[in-house]
Amino acid sequence: MNFIYEDHKIYVKNEEGTVIVNATFPEISKGVVVVDHTYVDPSLRGQGIASLLMHEVYKHGKAMEYKMVATCPYAVVWFKKHKEFNDIIDEEVQARLAPECQI
Numbered sequence: 001m002n003f004i005y006e007d008h009k010i011y012v013k014n015e016e017g018t019v020i021v022n023a024t025f026p027e028i029s030k031g032v033v034v035v036d037h038t039y040v041d042p043s044l045r046g047q048g049i050a051s052l053l054m055h056e057v058y059k060h061g062k063a064m065e066y067k068m069v070a071t072c073p074y075a076v077v078w079f080k081k082h083k084e085f086n087d088i089i090d091e092e093v094q095a096r097l098a099p100e101c102q103i
Helices: 049-063 073-081 083-088 091-097
Strands: 004-006 009-013 019-024 027-029 032-035 037-040 067-070
Touching (some): 049 073
Antiparallel strands (some): 004 009, 019 037, 027 032
């Protein structure tokens, strides 16, 4: 899978140029981004692609020295399930921004 990286977005396009995998994580304060959206085309669901995407989001965030919070339901669940990646989570901002989405 060929991931394309932009400032606050990681995505994959198919041969026709349609985005089929996507995650966005805009900066909400200096050095803090919020994973607010993930998408996997229905034709790819059930194959672990969303988890692979979140691994890419995490690796990119680490490389950019971001702290992260999540409001996307999939991202929240992914971070809860993969505690080994919570070193990047800004727990204070997460609690303030989305208390219903505690990781």
